[in-house]
Amino acid sequence: MQKTIEFDQLTIRQATRADVPAIVRLLADDILGKQREYDQDPLPQAYYTAFERIDRDPNNELIVVDLAGEVIGTLQFTLIPLLSFQGSTRAQIEAVRVDQRYRSHGIGRYLFEWAIERARQSGCRLVQLTTNASRADAHRFYERLGFVSSHVGMKLDLIKTPANQQAQ
Structure with missing residues (x-):
């Protein structure tokens, strides 16, 4: 039997350095x-170095879903200023994950609704993402x-x- 998640139990917040191991696990x-x-x-230091770069960048946010102190979801939210579309801004969503124990509970939808609203509040014209071609379930979810x-x-x-492979 699956656990029932009440959305008022969840906190969507900016990740901290202490969250990095949980994010990498996801x-x-x-x-x-x-x-x-x-x-x-x-963890390899490269993860902490990347976290620090993201954390310092005002156009990047590493976001987590917290359930009673446990990180159960994540995404990276990036604002991209453009000259195209009359100088608009777009939001890029990457590295979306929800802990497999909590999938199919609406947490991914909740996280995306948060990100889309964040994009609207930031004046974005559109939200975009990339997803691996092999992730058919994710494609249906995004659609x-x-x-x-x-x-x-x-x-x-x-x-x-x-070129690198030939040189080796």
């Missing part, structure tokens, strides 16, 4: 995350929230590029 807790994250004790698949995303991995 990021590593799926098939893709296991391949790219290092959820170990102690239910009103997101539309409108662009093709492309990435260049600067560590595993074909």
Whole structure:
């Protein structure tokens, strides 16, 4: 039987340095995350360095969902000022995770509603996100929230590029 979560029990807040291990645990807790994250004790310093960079940047917010002192969800919220769309601002949402014990309870929707409202309050014209092509469940979730698949995303991995692989 699944636990019932009352939304008044949840706090959405900016992450602190002390939250970094819990955030990394969430990021590593799926098939893709296991391949790219290092959820170990102690954590590699790179995670704390990244946290400090995000924390100092006024256009970036690392957000957590807190349930009675336990981090059970996270996302990164970034404001991107643009010249296009007549000098508008867009919000980028990345690294969304909800603890698997609390999925399908509406926490992801609650977190996204918070982020979308945060974008509106910041004067954003639109909210965008990227999601791995293999995450079919996530795609359906984002579509239910009103997101539309409108662009093709492309990435260049600067560590595993074909040129680097040939040089090795």
